[in-house]
Amino acid sequence: MKISKIIELLDATVLCGEDKIENEVHSACGSDMMSDVLAYVKEQAVLLTGLVNLQVVRTAEMMDMKCIVIVRGKKPGNEVVELCRESGIVMLSTEERMYVACGRLYENGLRGGGVKENE
């Protein structure tokens, strides 16, 4: 799915990374607990979250993610958006709640991708 399709499905606003919205992403995850993201995610490219702090961006960067979707219309501060821009990650904001946002993307074919690493 193209990031531009996510924008359309969630009626989202682009906060940074406008030049990358035609990139393809293949899986997503939704969580407000960063350690869960770091534990269970393998190749997810999209993170949906209700948090808006700097660690959300750093967590996504650690996992080589391509796009962060802030749900429930929360507004991240400028420094959060700036860090995200520097990290080369697209940041979107949607008014939808977590459950609905995840459901809509799933329904349109964006799946959960890999599971917990067991090494």
Next chain:
Amino acid sequence: MSEAISFRFLIDGDDFTSAGNASVQVKKMLRQLNFDAETIRRVSVAMYEGEINMVIHANGGSADVNVWNDRIEVVLADSGPGIPDIDLAMQEGYSTAKDNIRSLGFGAGMGLPNMKRYSDDMKITTELGRGTTVTMSFFVNS
């Protein structure tokens, strides 16, 4: 690189906004050194969890990263309260984090298990009231 390349970071325990920044820097440096993406991710995720732990549980500390061709070592040392029961702390879901930490997205009790999973070897030495040192080793994919 038969000699190690070493980096040292001081982790500020009073400033949550900068927590995780040292790991971001390490990730960038490992990219410049041309390590493979999987190794870089394992090292940086494990260090990131450890770095956050030092900020939320131990009021900061230091991180030393030693890099060889075939191996990377991360040593995280703090002078925090120590860990009373390491086996318990290693269990998935065990956390002493308070609600204010949870509202920041941490405190799931997954950090130490993640660090163990992503590293090839992990040792914890800890003394109550004195501090904790976590040493993680990673073998580079070849």
